[in-house]
Amino acid sequence: MPETFPTKPEVARPTMIDVARRAGVGLGTVSRVVNGGHGVRDETAQRVRAAIDELGFQRNEVARALRPGKKSTSLALVLGDLTNPFYATIAKSSLEVAGQSGFAVVLGSVDEDPEGEKRAIQELVSRQVAGLMIVPDQGDHAFLQGAGVPVVFVDRPATGIDADIVMVDNEGGGKLATDHLLAQGHERIAILLAPSYYTIGRRLRGFRRAHRAAGIDVDESLVIQLPEGNAEAAEKATREVMLRADPPTAIFASTNFLTEGVLRALGELGQEPAVVGFDDFRLADMLPTPVTVVASDIAELGRSAARLLLDRASGADTRPPQRIVLPCGLIERGSGERPPRSAGERNPR
Amino acid sequence: MPETFPTKPEVARPTMIDVARRAGVGLGTVSRVVNGGHGVRDETAQRVRAAIDELGFQRNEVARALRPGKKSTSLALVLGDLTNPFYATIAKSSLEVAGQSGFAVVLGSVDEDPEGEKRAIQELVSRQVAGLMIVPDQGDHAFLQGAGVPVVFVDRPATGIDADIVMVDNEGGGKLATDHLLAQGHERIAILLAPSYYTIGRRLRGFRRAHRAAGIDVDESLVIQLPEGNAEAAEKATREVMLRADPPTAIFASTNFLTEGVLRALGELGQEPAVVGFDDFRLADMLPTPVTVVASDIAELGRSAARLLLDRASGADTRPPQRIVLPCGLIERGSGERPPRSAGERNPR
Numbered sequence: 026m027p028e029t030f031p032t033k034p035e036v037a038r039p040t041m042i043d044v045a046r047r048a049g050v051g052l053g054t055v056s057r058v059v060n061g062g063h064g065v066r067d068e069t070a071q072r073v074r075a076a077i078d079e080l081g082f083q084r085n086e087v088a089r090a091l092r093p094g095k096k097s098t099s100l101a102l103v104l105g106d107l108t109n110p111f112y113a114t115i116a117k118s119s120l121e122v123a124g125q126s127g128f129a130v131v132l133g134s135v136d137e138d139p140e141g142e143k144r145a146i147q148e149l150v151s152r153q154v155a156g157l158m159i160v161p162d163q164g165d166h167a168f169l170q171g172a173g174v175p176v177v178f179v180d181r182p183a184t185g186i187d188a189d190i191v192m193v194d195n196e197g198g199g200k201l202a203t204d205h206l207l208a209q210g211h212e213r214i215a216i217l218l219a220p221s222y223y224t225i226g227r228r229l230r231g232f233r234r235a236h237r238a239a240g241i242d243v244d245e246s247l248v249i250q251l252p253e254g255n256a257e258a259a260e261k262a263t264r265e266v267m268l269r270a271d272p273p274t275a276i277f278a279s280t281n282f283l284t285e286g287v288l289r290a291l292g293e294l295g296q297e298p299a300v301v302g303f304d305d306f307r308l309a310d311m312l313p314t315p316v317t318v319v320a321s322d323i324a325e326l327g328r329s330a331a332r333l334l335l336d337r338a339s340g341a342d343t344r345p346p347q348r349i350v351l352p353c354g355l356i357e358r359g360s361g362e363r364p365p366r367s368a369g370e371r372n373p374r
Numbered sequence: 375m376p377e378t379f380p381t382k383p384e385v386a387r388p389t390m391i392d393v394a395r396r397a398g399v400g401l402g403t404v405s406r407v408v409n410g411g412h413g414v415r416d417e418t419a420q421r422v423r424a425a426i427d428e429l430g431f432q433r434n435e436v437a438r439a440l441r442p443g444k445k446s447t448s449l450a451l452v453l454g455d456l457t458n459p460f461y462a463t464i465a466k467s468s469l470e471v472a473g474q475s476g477f478a479v480v481l482g483s484v485d486e487d488p489e490g491e492k493r494a495i496q497e498l499v500s501r502q503v504a505g506l507m508i509v510p511d512q513g514d515h516a517f518l519q520g521a522g523v524p525v526v527f528v529d530r531p532a533t534g535i536d537a538d539i540v541m542v543d544n545e546g547g548g549k550l551a552t553d554h555l556l557a558q559g560h561e562r563i564a565i566l567l568a569p570s571y572y573t574i575g576r577r578l579r580g581f582r583r584a585h586r587a588a589g590i591d592v593d594e595s596l597v598i599q600l601p602e603g604n605a606e607a608a609e610k611a612t613r614e615v616m617l618r619a620d621p622p623t624a625i626f627a628s629t630n631f632l633t634e635g636v637l638r639a640l641g642e643l644g645q646e647p648a649v650v651g652f653d654d655f656r657l658a659d660m661l662p663t664p665v666t667v668v669a670s671d672i673a674e675l676g677r678s679a680a681r682l683l684l685d686r687a688s689g690a691d692t693r694p695p696q697r698i699v700l701p702c703g704l705i706e707r708g709s710g711e712r713p714p715r716s717a718g719e720r721n722p723r
Contacts, residue, residue: 046517050520
């Protein structure tokens with residue numbers, strides 16, 4: 026736990042770079058002078074000290090900035106594939122909040138590999154970070170209980186540890202998407218599920234709840250569990266389900282990558298069931314039929330996590346573990362507003 | 375400069391987590407025991423030591439893993455907006471390579487803000503990293519000359535410092551795109567330019583070279599310098615140029631975001647000049663007219679930079695500053711293969 030908590034530096038405050046520039050030396054030289062001046066010529070050292078004084082730079086501030094093993098001003102962030110815009114958005118927004126408080130972020134990116142995730146977390150804990158933000162993979166996270174630093178989970182809770190969690194309302198979002206399709210008369214709605222993350226299970230729960238509320242039975246053959254969470258798996262499953270004798274008239278894709286796969290398959294088949302995706306994605310509005318999605322503020326997910334973690338690390342927040350849930354909204358663009366008849370016409374029973 | 379250079383750990387080697395689990399304690403307790411055992415009950419400490427011995431864990435390896443101020447096993451990466459897939463791809467691939475050598479990556483993400491970039495770099499240098507990978511913003515980087523750690527620039531060189539650079543063949547790519555349009559008979563090709571990065575200047579050079587080689591004059595009113603590098607600026611400029619009395623029959627968009635803006639404007643206008651974009655992007659093949667692009671292996675850009683930096687940090691590579699240039703290729707998908715007549719038909723002179 027850090028003893029002191031840096032506050033946001035003022036933009037106009039002189040930096041080490043200003044000192045280096047004023048003295049006409051490099052950053053490394055400033056560092057060496059502040060740390061005792063070994064290996065620096067007297068004349069140079071004098072110039073650096075003069076620059077520090079002239080700029081009103083607090084020398085012990087420089088020293089602090091240069092001290093190795095700065096447990097107090099790094100956060101760790103462990104998440105999945107950065108080329109998934111979902112993770113990139115979390116990384117970007119949490120970095121911004123951390124940076125505003127003078128914290129750097131050490132990144133661990135591990136894609137669907139629980140053992141790799143453990144190694145990454147161990148690595149990061151050993152680097153004396155002030156706290157951990159983790160988008161957890163599956164598997165037990167009890168080993169974190171004794172890590173000695175605060176942990177905030179992002180997007181999904183972990184098992185085996187009671188810690189802060191910032192997430193979106195997955196069940197509400199799943200219900201919203203399904204309600205929307207049901208309201209347009211769809212009664213045979215397929216749902217494509219990525220491998221069993223907590224989030225996907227909740228979205229399925231919302232799907233079932235919406236059906237119950239509408240008094241419509243879920244056809245279990247349309248609840249499709251994919252072996253992998255990528256577009257290819259969704260493309261294959263969509264092709265199969267749409268070629269059945271009794272295809273669905275609507276599809277709910279439970280992640281952004283799955284939505285892409287669904288649309289690829291439908292493009293090939295020339296079929297147009299209604300489609301709603303979970304999570305918005307870039308260019309969704311520019312596709313031949315603009316894509317209706319359930320979406321939440323992913324950037325806020327990252328910001329909330331970083332804020333909470335900083336408050337934990339500073340000791341400002343000593344409440345029991347919190348659960349922050351962000352709402353989902355529906356963005357209607359066209360694909361989710363197709364009536365049920367279109368599929369029926371193509372596939373007359 | 376690190377004294378020793380960690381090699382890739384074997385997957386089967388026991389980890390600190392295994393020690394913690396075997397002893398039935400948290401990671402923090404293992405850490406305290408290895409660092410002297412202060413604040414840990416004797417019985418617990420004994421259990422941890424026994425677990426370390428049983429697992430064949432080298433105690434000094436644990437100690438090394440826990441020692442603060444580990445200058446030798448962190449790299450810094452400074453780049454732009456992570457939600458730009460270009461930067462996310464570089465981050466992901468360089469992280470992978472660093473991780474394989476036991477290096478963590480501390481991230482600084484700063485979008486088009488030279489002062490912010492300097493502060494981020496200063497912050498990271500003060501964290502005693504073994505080396506810096508930087509996608510440099512504009513402005514002088516001479517202050518890095520004395521940073522005391524190796525620096526590799528990615529995607530574009532920086533001024534004021536002679537250091538390694540890994541980049542793509544921007545001029546070749548610009549020529550390739552333009553050659554392709556000229557070969558189809560286009561003589562009035564607009565080029566949209568993001569604010570003056572080095573890369574964009576080179577792409578323009580390729581554009582001019584292709585025209586010269588074909589014996590066709592560049593209409594300077596079609597060389598369009600945008601005030602900002604986002605899709606909105608490109609959308610506005612495209613609208614303006616297409617509504618001129620003598621519009622271009624083809625457009626070369628010099629970045630992925632600009633290509634998006636061009637397509638948005640053309641969709642609204644209902645016009646179809648040929649379009650080639652620089653850099654591929656997700657869903658480019660799924661748009662109403664699939665998008666032809668000039669592309670390079672961005673992941674390899676990140677991998678090459680990380681490999682080179684690790685070799686510099688370890689002292690394995692002592693050559694003078696290197697310049698690694700990756701080739702560009704053309705991906706034909708439809709938008710770049712439209713003949714010149716279509717625009718002419720819509721806008722008869």
